Amino acid sequence: MVRQVTIGDVAKEAGVSIATVSRVLNGQSTVNQAMVDDVRAAAGRLGYRPNAAARGLASGAYRVIGVVVPDLRNPYFTDILESIVAQSKGDGYRVLVSDSGGDVKEELDACRRLRTSVDGLILVSPRMPGDDLRALSADGFPMVLINRQEPSIALPMALADTRSATLELCRHLSGLGHSRVVYMAGSALSWQNRERLRGIHDAREFGFEAAVVEGEPTIEAGYRAASAALDFEPTAIMAYNDLAALGVIARLREIGFKVPNDISVTGFDDIEMARYVRPTLTTAVSLKTQLGEHAWNALRQVLRGQPPIAASLIPSPVVVRESTGPALREATPIS
Amino acid sequence: MVRQVTIGDVAKEAGVSIATVSRVLNGQSTVNQAMVDDVRAAAGRLGYRPNAAARGLASGAYRVIGVVVPDLRNPYFTDILESIVAQSKGDGYRVLVSDSGGDVKEELDACRRLRTSVDGLILVSPRMPGDDLRALSADGFPMVLINRQEPSIALPMALADTRSATLELCRHLSGLGHSRVVYMAGSALSWQNRERLRGIHDAREFGFEAAVVEGEPTIEAGYRAASAALDFEPTAIMAYNDLAALGVIARLREIGFKVPNDISVTGFDDIEMARYVRPTLTTAVSLKTQLGEHAWNALRQVLRGQPPIAASLIPSPVVVRESTGPALREATPIS
DNA sequence: CTGAAAGCGCTTACAG
DNA sequence: CTGAAAGCGCTTACAG
Numbered sequence: 001m002v003r004q005v006t007i008g009d010v011a012k013e014a015g016v017s018i019a020t021v022s023r024v025l026n027g028q029s030t031v032n033q034a035m036v037d038d039v040r041a042a043a044g045r046l047g048y049r050p051n052a053a054a055r056g057l058a059s060g061a062y063r064v065i066g067v068v069v070p071d072l073r074n075p076y077f078t079d080i081l082e083s084i085v086a087q088s089k090g091d092g093y094r095v096l097v098s099d100s101g102g103d104v105k106e107e108l109d110a111c112r113r114l115r116t117s118v119d120g121l122i123l124v125s126p127r128m129p130g131d132d133l134r135a136l137s138a139d140g141f142p143m144v145l146i147n148r149q150e151p152s153i154a155l156p157m158a159l160a161d162t163r164s165a166t167l168e169l170c171r172h173l174s175g176l177g178h179s180r181v182v183y184m185a186g187s188a189l190s191w192q193n194r195e196r197l198r199g200i201h202d203a204r205e206f207g208f209e210a211a212v213v214e215g216e217p218t219i220e221a222g223y224r225a226a227s228a229a230l231d232f233e234p235t236a237i238m239a240y241n242d243l244a245a246l247g248v249i250a251r252l253r254e255i256g257f258k259v260p261n262d263i264s265v266t267g268f269d270d271i272e273m274a275r276y277v278r279p280t281l282t283t284a285v286s287l288k289t290q291l292g293e294h295a296w297n298a299l300r301q302v303l304r305g306q307p308p309i310a311a312s313l314i315p316s317p318v319v320v321r322e323s324t325g326p327a328l329r330e331a332t333p334i335s
Numbered sequence: 336m337v338r339q340v341t342i343g344d345v346a347k348e349a350g351v352s353i354a355t356v357s358r359v360l361n362g363q364s365t366v367n368q369a370m371v372d373d374v375r376a377a378a379g380r381l382g383y384r385p386n387a388a389a390r391g392l393a394s395g396a397y398r399v400i401g402v403v404v405p406d407l408r409n410p411y412f413t414d415i416l417e418s419i420v421a422q423s424k425g426d427g428y429r430v431l432v433s434d435s436g437g438d439v440k441e442e443l444d445a446c447r448r449l450r451t452s453v454d455g456l457i458l459v460s461p462r463m464p465g466d467d468l469r470a471l472s473a474d475g476f477p478m479v480l481i482n483r484q485e486p487s488i489a490l491p492m493a494l495a496d497t498r499s500a501t502l503e504l505c506r507h508l509s510g511l512g513h514s515r516v517v518y519m520a521g522s523a524l525s526w527q528n529r530e531r532l533r534g535i536h537d538a539r540e541f542g543f544e545a546a547v548v549e550g551e552p553t554i555e556a557g558y559r560a561a562s563a564a565l566d567f568e569p570t571a572i573m574a575y576n577d578l579a580a581l582g583v584i585a586r587l588r589e590i591g592f593k594v595p596n597d598i599s600v601t602g603f604d605d606i607e608m609a610r611y612v613r614p615t616l617t618t619a620v621s622l623k624t625q626l627g628e629h630a631w632n633a634l635r636q637v638l639r640g641q642p643p644i645a646a647s648l649i650p651s652p653v654v655v656r657e658s659t660g661p662a663l664r665e666a667t668p669i670s
Numbered sequence: 671c672t673g674a675a676a677g678c679g680c681t682t683a684c685a686g
Numbered sequence: 687c688t689g690a691a692a693g694c695g696c697t698t699a700c701a702g
Contacts, residue, residue, distance in 0.1 A: 339695085341694095341695055341696085342695065342696060343695080343696095353695090353696080353697095354697080354698080357696070357697060357698085358697095358698095361697085385695085385696075386694085386695050386696065387696095388694090388695080388696090389694070389695030389696035389697090390695080390696055390697075391696085392694090392695080392696070392697090393695075393696040393697040393698080394696080394697055394698085395697090
């Protein structure tokens, strides 16, 4: 290790006590101006940087938060992460990230490890069982959830209104005459996936139904799941998210299907790519920045010991683009 | 703050000294088996987790590294980050990320802040001036560079062989008969951009030339820069990276140009999307995982006090896909 | 093999 | 307003 400049060095250089240096550097007003200037100058001369660990140990606050995401490669999560990083930086906090790889065991481990070195945790779309989540939050360690709701867990949270958005997506397809539809699911462990299913169920109110095939929230998975979806001879495929939709579309094209002429495809999230690919994607706009902001605001509130902010249900408006069109083929209900 | 279980609590519970608890938990063999079992059991009963900051302070090693990237939203960087996270996790290290937003001032600040709480730093495609980089590494703080080379800075590094890859891309276009080509640049501060330009310059050996227009490594920037490129009436556009290429292609399509029939487009990086969009992208495959691995290995070496690993120049093979084709239009040299 | 003690670099009551 | 001192939770020589 490089020998670091310590607060003691600065104190000596400035000819004051370390307590005074500490006060100056933490902006406490109770120090006379001459000393403040001396200390600042000395710190500058020496290139002093406070040791964050020592500061954390002594004060009990590390000014670091942990963020656990299922997959750093998914732009949906990176956009949320980016938003959290930007917001928390504004308040002087840094971010320790962990990528669980979508594995529930690893996710729990990551949270446990992170807890030892951060002031609070934001879990993005956690997939761990409700019991684990409950255990994790039992001791009151500051935690905020994004896109996860669990009965009897009263953690602050930011939720995308997935259910309503899915219902809208169904309504859109229904309006185009689609009655043979396949929903290509995401992880069964994901709250969002459950909400999508509820939205689809809600759509029964106007006679909408969809068969379900398994999937995962990746391009690759969408690509692979296409054939299973085609077994139902659908006129439309609702992909779990935009990535999966892009994969499905790539595969459909290979096989010779035109989107949306032969088959309509919807995504979810509105990642940047969704507007630039061809066909552009009909999808639901998840407000990633707002999810991140709300989560950070909620966590900051807890860290400050202030009353928790109410959970926020953030709308996800549907945008209709090129990937959906009228159902042209003869519609026969899925058996 | 939640009252945490400390090593003292475990010691009391197990009826041993804290030194012994520490030894057991750090896997030191010099403890008798009965005590080891007692301590493990006590720690388990109490749900003890060592405080990382305290451990770091006492031992001088935090087991945390910092990674600074220009843009978390660029999959190229996320793939590298993901690789670093995965590799370093295997060695018990965690990752503190910082997104500089491509701003050189912020990049330097991020490095300085990070240095106070990490054991080492990996800078991914840093754009700061050479002098800042030199100042940062002057005191021997463990640092590794990805995609940045600077005269008189002898830091371990992992470099993508951008120059050769660019040359190959030029050769490919040249072979297809393209003589009116525009290079849509990335950030002028980026080493990769300079290397691309050198590769293009190298291509003069076979009579290849390209006009240069300004750009940035984003979809949006590619989209916007398309018209400036079109002013040259090129038969091919070499975009700085895949994101920019996707943006250009989207814009060309809007205007009515077919890719590659009217204009060929190349990217760089081979992000996952490059294989799934239409047309699929001709690009250079940056081995992101290997860049991350090499960087971590190099940093770990330094952290262990072992002799530094040589810089590695990682090849970036060109893959030809659908976005490039023969130059059909009459070719007149760019003035 | 085990424990008492010093020390890592800070913050923060506590005196003065 | 300022400083001496205790303490944050650990690790690690140093004795024994």
